Amino acid sequence: MASSVRSCSIKECKRSCRALCLCCQHNLCLDHLNEHNKQVNAELPLLTDEINSLSHQLKNSIVIEQSCLTDLNQWRENAHHSIDEFYKRKREQFEELMQRRRNNQKKEFNEMKIKFKEIIKNQEGTQEEIDSIKKSIKFIEKDINELRHIHLNINQLLINDNLISIQNETTNNDNHLRKQQKRGITSPDESSAKLMKSSRWEIERQPSGITDSMRIDVLSTFGNLIDTYGSSKMLKIVKDMKNWLNDTYEKQWNVEIFDKHQYQSSQNIYSNQYLIVKETKLEWTLVIFKEIS
Structure with missing residues (x-):
């Protein structure tokens, strides 16, 4: 009659099994059961280290979030500053126009009044002089009336959602993690490149001297200038871009814009404060850099 006692599942072990290990479902003798138990317990300190490391990473993620x-x-402060500066510039232009028109009106009126007093004084006015005074009166009245009805053509400020891109943005974090585990995690650089290619801008060079917030600010201003002036006003865009940079980020900034036939990526810039970015719609290349004094 065959023996009903089972042997230990470990090869070359002739001892009888004493228990079924619930974690590995193997029949083990007492010695191998104890050895297996020691191996399992030996992994606990390693798991403790990994858990502590994960806890440290989670705490650091809060720092990254705050950053x-x-x-x-x-970016918001810079955007508000840009709007304030734009408003200030347009208000000054408007006030200068109004003042210039008023000065011209006063000048025209004073000249007409002096001429009229001479005619009254001498009582020798001709019909031609009287007609001239009437024309001056009508001209001044018309100009005053036009100033009363002057208006501004104000376009709505459009904010492109691509101004700020959030890497690995997702609506369901659990699904996101499961998908990443299946297909592998995409590196931040690869994600950033994909986001750039799918948007209006392609960043060609951005050394450490240009922060991400400054880059966002620059692209926002550059895009607004293009949308405001159009592709035919490249020199005007360069001028306004340079003025904005010098007002916002101190002096000595230089701005160059090249179309697809002009730009050569091999040009040298002797500074770490520069940015080279391509606008994909017009195929313009914007180069900004701080001149070394």
């Missing part, structure tokens, strides 16, 4: 929010807040 991103700091950049976002800085």
Whole structure:
């Protein structure tokens, strides 16, 4: 009659099994059961280290989040500053226009009044002089009336959603993690490149001297200038871009814009404060750099 006692599942072990290990479903003798138990317990300190490391990473992610929010807040402040500067410039232009028109009106009126007093004084006015005074009166009245009805053509400020891109943005974090585990995690650089290619801008060079918040600010201003002036006003865009940079980020900034036939990527810039970016719609290349004094 065959023996009903099972042997230990470990090869070359002739001892009888004493228990079924629930974690590996093997029949083990007492010695191998104890050895297996020691191996399992030996993994616990390693798991403790991994858990502590993960805890440290989670705490650091809060720091990263705060850093991103700091950049976002800085972008908002810069955007508000850009709007304030634009408003200030347009208000000054408007006030200068109004003042110039009023000065011309006063000048025309004073000249007409002096001429009229001479005619009254001498009582020798001709019909031609009287007609001239009437024309001056009508001209001044017309100009005053036009100033009363002057208006501004104000276009709505359009904000492109691509001004700020969030890497690995997802609506369901659990699904995102599961998908990443199946297909592999995309590196931040690859994600950033994909986002850039799918948007209006392609960043060609951005050394450490240009922060991400400054880059966002620059692209926002550059895009607004293109949308405002159009592709036919490249020199005007260069001038306004340079003025904005010098007002916002101190002096000595230089701005160059090249179309697809002009730009050569091999040009040298002797500074770490520069940015080279391509606008994909017009195929313009924007180069900004701070001149070394």
